[in-house]
Every structure is written in C-alpha cells, then in structure tokens.
Amino acid sequence: MKSKFISSQRLTWIMLLLPFGLLLFSLGLGPYPLSPSDVIKTLLSPFISAINVPEAFSVIIFRIRLPRLCLAFLVGAALSVSGASLQALFKNPLINEYILGLSSGAAFGAALSLVFLGQNFPPQLAAFILAVVAVGGVLLIAGHSETHLITLILTGVIMTAFFSALLSLVEYFASPYALQSLFFWLMGNLSLATWKDIILAGPLMTFGIIVLLLLRWRLNVLSLSDDQVKALGINLRLEKILVILAATLATAAATSVVGIIGWVGLIVPHLVRMMVGPDNRLVIPLSATVGASFLILADDLTRNLASFEIPIGILTSLIGIPLFIVLLKKTQRVWL
Amino acid sequence: MVNRPKKFYLMMSLLLLEICLFSLPSFSIQKSKHPFKIRDNLQREVVLPHQIKRILSLQPEITRILIALGQEKKLIGIDYFIHRYDHLYPLLKPRLRDLPLVSLSSESINWELLLRLKPDLIFTSPSETHLASSLQKKTGIPTLVLSSQGRLTSLLEEIKLIGQWVNQEKRAAYLCGFFQDKIKMVVSTLARTAPLQKPRVYLAFWSSLTRTPVDYEPVKVAGGINLAEELLPEDLGTVGTVVSVEKILAWNPDIILLHGNYLPEERKITPALVFQDKRLSAIRAVKNKQVYYTFGFWYWWDPAQVLVEIMYLAKIFHPEIFTRIDLEKEGNQVYQIFYSLPHGFTYLQQRLKWENGWSK
Numbered sequence: 001m002k003s004k005f006i007s008s009q010r011l012t013w014i015m016l017l018l019p020f021g022l023l024l025f026s027l028g029l030g031p032y033p034l035s036p037s038d039v040i041k042t043l044l045s046p047f048i049s050a051i052n053v054p055e056a057f058s059v060i061i062f063r064i065r066l067p068r069l070c071l072a073f074l075v076g077a078a079l080s081v082s083g084a085s086l087q088a089l090f091k092n093p094l095i096n097e098y099i100l101g102l103s104s105g106a107a108f109g110a111a112l113s114l115v116f117l118g119q120n121f122p123p124q125l126a127a128f129i130l131a132v133v134a135v136g137g138v139l140l141i142a143g144h145s146e147t148h149l150i151t152l153i154l155t156g157v158i159m160t161a162f163f164s165a166l167l168s169l170v171e172y173f174a175s176p177y178a179l180q181s182l183f184f185w186l187m188g189n190l191s192l193a194t195w196k197d198i199i200l201a202g203p204l205m206t207f208g209i210i211v212l213l214l215l216r217w218r219l220n221v222l223s224l225s226d227d228q229v230k231a232l233g234i235n236l237r238l239e240k241i242l243v244i245l246a247a248t249l250a251t252a253a254a255t256s257v258v259g260i261i262g263w264v265g266l267i268v269p270h271l272v273r274m275m276v277g278p279d280n281r282l283v284i285p286l287s288a289t290v291g292a293s294f295l296i297l298a299d300d301l302t303r304n305l306a307s308f309e310i311p312i313g314i315l316t317s318l319i320g321i322p323l324f325i326v327l328l329k330k331t332q333r334v335w336l
Numbered sequence: 337m338v339n340r341p342k343k344f345y346l347m348m349s350l351l352l353l354e355i356c357l358f359s360l361p362s363f364s365i366q367k368s369k370h371p372f373k374i375r376d377n378l379q380r381e382v383v384l385p386h387q388i389k390r391i392l393s394l395q396p397e398i399t400r401i402l403i404a405l406g407q408e409k410k411l412i413g414i415d416y417f418i419h420r421y422d423h424l425y426p427l428l429k430p431r432l433r434d435l436p437l438v439s440l441s442s443e444s445i446n447w448e449l450l451l452r453l454k455p456d457l458i459f460t461s462p463s464e465t466h467l468a469s470s471l472q473k474k475t476g477i478p479t480l481v482l483s484s485q486g487r488l489t490s491l492l493e494e495i496k497l498i499g500q501w502v503n504q505e506k507r508a509a510y511l512c513g514f515f516q517d518k519i520k521m522v523v524s525t526l527a528r529t530a531p532l533q534k535p536r537v538y539l540a541f542w543s544s545l546t547r548t549p550v551d552y553e554p555v556k557v558a559g560g561i562n563l564a565e566e567l568l569p570e571d572l573g574t575v576g577t578v579v580s581v582e583k584i585l586a587w588n589p590d591i592i593l594l595h596g597n598y599l600p601e602e603r604k605i606t607p608a609l610v611f612q613d614k615r616l617s618a619i620r621a622v623k624n625k626q627v628y629y630t631f632g633f634w635y636w637w638d639p640a641q642v643l644v645e646i647m648y649l650a651k652i653f654h655p656e657i658f659t660r661i662d663l664e665k666e667g668n669q670v671y672q673i674f675y676s677l678p679h680g681f682t683y684l685q686q687r688l689k690w691e692n693g694w695s696k
Contacts, residue, residue, distance in 0.1 A: 060585060171441075177598070191581065311578075
C-alpha cells in the first residue's frame with residue numbers, strides 16, 4: 001500500500017521534527033524581554049553551577065514558557081490525533097474530536113464548577129468528568145448499535161444538544177462576573193498553564209495518543225466497509241470502541257486543562273492528508289507532530305501579537321480556516 | 337533644592353488630577369436643550385416624563401444612588417443582581433418592602449410583570465446594548481441607559497442628575513460634597529507629601545489572575561500607578577483586558593490587588609493562592625507580601641464602597657502618610673451618610689471575610 005506521497009521522506013522527517021524545533025525557538029518569544037543567550041544560559045543554569053541568571057529568567061523559562069509550550073505540544077497532538085482517528089473510523093471528513101458530545105459535556109462541567117461549585121471543585125476536574133460522562137452516555141444510548149456509525153454520530157449530536165441546553169441553564173443563573181470567567185474558559189486558553197496541568201492531564205493525553213498511534217495500522221483496515229473488515233477476522237466492535245475511548249481520553253484530558261480549542265482536530269488531519277496522502281500509518285503520527293506545531297505557533301501569536309492575550313481558540317480558527325481553504329483550493333480534493 | 341522641581345511637578349500633577357476629577361463635565365451624560373430630554377450613555381435621546389414617581393432600575397448602580405437619595409419608595413421592582421449579589425441587600429431589604437424581582441439575568445426580563453408595575457421610567461446599563469431600545473419599543477416606557485462606566489466624575493454627575501429628576505437636589509449636592517471632601521482630603525494629603533513614591537500596582541479582577549482593568553480611578557486617586565493603564569480594553573465599551581503571566585512578571589508590580597467583592601466561597605483568586613503560585617515568586621509584590629484585596633467593580637460602582645475603597649487604597653499605598661485614618665470609623669461614617677447604615681462597613685467586612693484583614 002505504498003503511496004506516491006510517501007516517497008517524500010524529507011517532508012515527513014521535517015514534519016516529525018518540526019514541533020521540537022518550534023518549541024525551542026518559542027522559548028525566546030514573549031512579552032518579557034529575553035535574548036537568545038539569556039534563554040540558553042537559563043536552560044543550562046540548572047546543570048552548570050557556574051551560570052547564574054536572575055530569578056525572573058528562571059521563572060519565565062521554567063515555570064511559564066516551558067510548561068505552556070509543553071502543554072501546547074501535548075494538546076495540539078492530542079486533538080489532532082483524536083480528530084484524525086475519528087475521521088478514519090467514521091469514514092467521514094467532517095468529523096472532529098468533539099463529535100460525540102465531548103466539548104459540550106466539558107463546557108457544562110466547567111460551568112458547574114465556575115458558577116456554582118467554587119474552589120472546592122476545580123473546573124479542570126469537572127470538565128474532564130462531564131466530558132467522559134457525555135461520551136459514555138453516547139456509547140450507552142447507542143448500545144449494541146454502536147457498530148452503526150450513523151447511530152453513534154446522531155447520538156453524539158443529541159448529547160451535544162442536551163449538554164448545551166444544560167450549559168445555557170447554568171449561564172442563565174450565573175452572575176455576570178461568573179459568566180465572564182466561563183466565556184474565557186470556553187474560548188480556550190493556555191495562558192495559565194502550569195506543570196500541575198501537565199502532571200494531571202499529560203499522562204492521560206499521552207496514553208490516548210500512544211493507543212491511537214499503535215492502532216494506526218488498524219485504522220486503515222477500519223476505513224474499509226464493515227463486511228470487508230469482518231471478513232478479515234477483526235472484532236469490529238472492540239476496535240471501534242477502543243479508538244473512541246482512546247480519542248475521548250486524549251481530548252477530554254486536553255479540553256479539561258485548556259478549554260475548548262476548536263478546528264485543530266478537523267483541520268490538521270486534512271492538512272496532513274493533503275501533504276502525505278490518506279495512509280493512516282503516516283497520517284496519525286504526522287497529525288500529532290503537525291498538530292503540536294500548529295498549536296505552538298498559534299500560542300506564539302497569542303503571546304506576541306497584541307498587548308492583551310487573544311484566546312487561542314479564536315486564533316486556531318482564524319489561522320486554520322484560511323490555511324485550510326488555500327490548501328483545499330490548491331489540491332482540489334479532500335483525502336480520507 | 338534638588339527636590340524642589342520634582343515636588344513642583346508632583347503637586348501640579350495632583351492638582352491637575354483634582355481638576356480633572358471635580359471640574360470637567362462628564363463626557364458620557366449630556367443634557368440637551370429641552371429640559372426633559374437627555375442623551376444617554378448609548379447616545380440615545382430619551383424624553384423623560386414630567387413627574388417621575390415610579391422607577392424601575394435594572395441598573396444596580398442607579399438603584400444604589402436612588403436608595404442613597406432616600407428615594408427607595410419610588411422603586412417598584414428590583415433586578416437580579418441587587419437581589420442576589422449586592423452585599424448590603426440583606427440590610428436594605430426591609431426598606432425595599434419585598435419588591436418584586438423583575439429580571440433573572442441581565443437580559444431576561446419578566447415583561448408582563450414589568451408592564452403590570454407601570455413604571456414612569458426604566459434604567460438599564462450600557463453593558464446590555466440592545467435592552468434599552470427593546471424595552472422602550474415594546475413597552476413605550478422611557479428607558480434610560482445610564483452608568484458611571486467606572487469614572488468618578490460620571491458617578492457624581494449621575495448622583496446630581498438623578499437628584500434633579502426626583503427633586504432631591506439638596507440631598508444629591510450633600511452626598512457629592514461629602515464624596516468630594518473625602519477625596520480632596522486624600523489628594524491634598526498626598527500633594528503635601530513630596531517626593532511621593534507612587535507604588536506600581538497590578539489589579540487582578542473578575543476572578544482571574546490575568547484579567548485586569550485598563551482604567552481604574554481609585555488607584556490613581558489614592559496615589560498609585562495602574563500598570564495596565566497603557567493597554568487598550570479587550571472589548572469596546574468595557575474597561576477590562578487580559579494579559580499574560582509573563583507580562584505581570586515584566587511589570588514586576590510593587591503591589592497586587594485582587595478583586596475582593598466576591599464572597600469567600602466564590603473566590604477563585606486569593607492572596608494565599610498568589611503566594612503559593614511559584615510562577616509569581618520573583619515578583620516584588622509577592623516577595624514583600626504586598627498582595628491585598630480591593631473591592632473593584634460590582635456592577636459598576638456602589639458610591640459608598642468606592643469612596644471607602646479610595647481611603648483603603650491610600651492607606652495601603654502610603655501607610656506612613658495615612659496612619660491616622662481609622663478605616664472602620666471612616667467606612668461606617670460613609671455608609672451612615674449614604675445609606676443610613678451606621679454599621680454598614682463593619683457588616684461588609686464580616687460578609688467578605690478578607691483573609692489578610694484590613695489595612696488599619
């Protein structure tokens with residue numbers, strides 16, 4: 001199944017290494033003025049005792065920029081891989097990582113925490129729990145018919161509507177000040193990223209990404225018709241549930257710490273397919289690295305474009321959509 | 337000799353500030369030639385009724401002013417914010433005679449109840465941009481969009497205007513005079529002290545460390561510098577913006593003020609959390625434990641609260657100059673003058689339970 005696109009090995013390597021280079025480069029960008037030599041010295045200071053840097057430099061690099069960029073890396077990878085896997089699974093190019101009601105469940109969870117529960121129940125935890133509950137509800141309602149993908153998608157749409165209604169209800173009773181916090185969360189934000197977020201959500205995102213990376217061979221098979229898959233002796237139901245659960249875990253963990261960042265899981269897999277073709281063995285890992293690069297770049301812009309921070313969810317849409325349109329016009333086709 | 341020019345410039349700038357605060361006409365409220373016509377905050381021309389006997393205020397700041405003017409009997413309904421979130425409501429409730437609740441959120445109005453109440457005039461806030469036109473169009477009742485929008489001059493003008501409309505000019509003038517005297521006391525005390533080291537202040541408002549007002553006059557009047565003043569607001573018509581933690585580090589403020597009007601169980605940002613946050617450890621304010629609550633906006637302003645806030649901030653910014661101010665005594669006096677609540681400020685302190693107490 002060697003595609004003519006795979007021959008471009010150089011492009012593949014560039015895409016695989018891109019986020020690591022961008023992460024290092026981005027350490028030097030931000031409103032606090034740090035020269036490249038300051039960045040290098042600060043990075044080396046924990047290992048070489050002779051290098052002394054001001055406390056503020058260490059805080060900027062190790063407590064603000066590094067956790068933020070690492071989180072952008074992980075979240076970008078998690079959302080893109082989940083989107084790519086679900087698009088392959090549902091054989092539908094319009095599917096995104098939130099299709100099974102995850103985003104509205106997470107939003108409702110965050111709203112409950114921000115409006116009613118206060119400090120005792122952090123929005124991250126509430127968002128994660130409700131996101132998993134929403135997808136769990138979809139799987140439960142769909143029951144044995146989850147092999148019928150249309151049933152799953154429709155149940156996802158219903159679940160999204162249900163949690164959106166609950167969210168509206170919470171908004172209705174919220175004070176204007178609590179509403180401001182909620183809207184800020186809903187727009188997606190990396191500005192308050194800490195190592196704690198990475199420690200809490202990182203393992204879950206990484207686990208979900210690894211499972212989907214391991215399943216990338218199977219996703220090519222799952223893209224065939226159900227009868228063909230069954231003829232190959234594959235337990236279709238088990239494989240599908242495994243993909244959905246791994247994508248849910250990665251996306252719910254990402255959403256719980258940064259809010260709802262739209263379009264990444266839809267656009268990045270398409271960009272990758274336009275560049276390397278539809279083979280999921282390449283699309284899934286490259287979606288991870290291109291998604292990570294995309295979110296790191298978007299975060300660089302949010303930190304440096306204006307005196308105030310533009311929520312990253314707005315920028316991902318503003319950058320992603322025109323980029324997608326340009327590529328679509330250029331290639332004149334959507335791969336799946 | 338060396339300090340004299342600095343002192344001169346400092347006194348001149350404080351004088352200028354005073355002139356700005358008390359002399360300039362408000363830019364937001366403009367009376368037109370017709371005595372009963374007014375151009376409101378949204379530049380809508382509203383014809384006021386000749387007699388205003390029944391008022392529906394959906395704008396908490398106006399409700400508070402009407403109560404301060406002793407006109408609570410003219411109020412015929414109450415909005416959700418005063419009902420649920422205003423700290424003095426439990427004390428004022430008996431005087432408000434269990435007024436019916438007319439709104440459940442800023443734009444959710446019980447229209448039939450509103451019509452049944454037959455107000456002569458309705459007040460709304462400029463933050464609900466379409467509500468006033470919609471109300472006036474549907475009910476035919478004059479609806480005025482009025483707010484200080486966080487400006488002290490506008491607040492005083494608002495008190496005077498409403499005083500005129502409800503025939504309480506003397507009471508309005510007394511309240512404004514009292515307000516101005518207190519501020520003059522702060523401003524002139526600062527002007528007498530030179531060279532004045534103005535603390536550089538970062539304000540974390542609206543339940544977030546990174547959301548800050550680009551314009552906050554109490555800081556300026558109390559002799560501080562709001563570091564976000566150089567920025568533009570995030571949305572037109574508001575005073576807030578969002579900055580990064582890096583920006584706060586780059587500013588390295590002397591003092592951090594947290595929005596303290598939230599009840600303890602609703603607070604997302606507290607001094608303890610700021611001190612625990614290792615990202616902020618290099619900031620001067622954190623190192624020197626200079627992190628305090630301040631009232632902040634609470635659906636625009638409570639005129640009594642903002643006055644106490646200015647004195648409170650002056651004490652925090654310049655403790656050596658304002659040692660004589662007994663905040664509890666001053667605060668209770670302000671609440672007595674505005675709302676006839678002799679222990680209003682003590683009650684507020686007990687309700688808000690600021691962990692680091694009050695600067696005494």
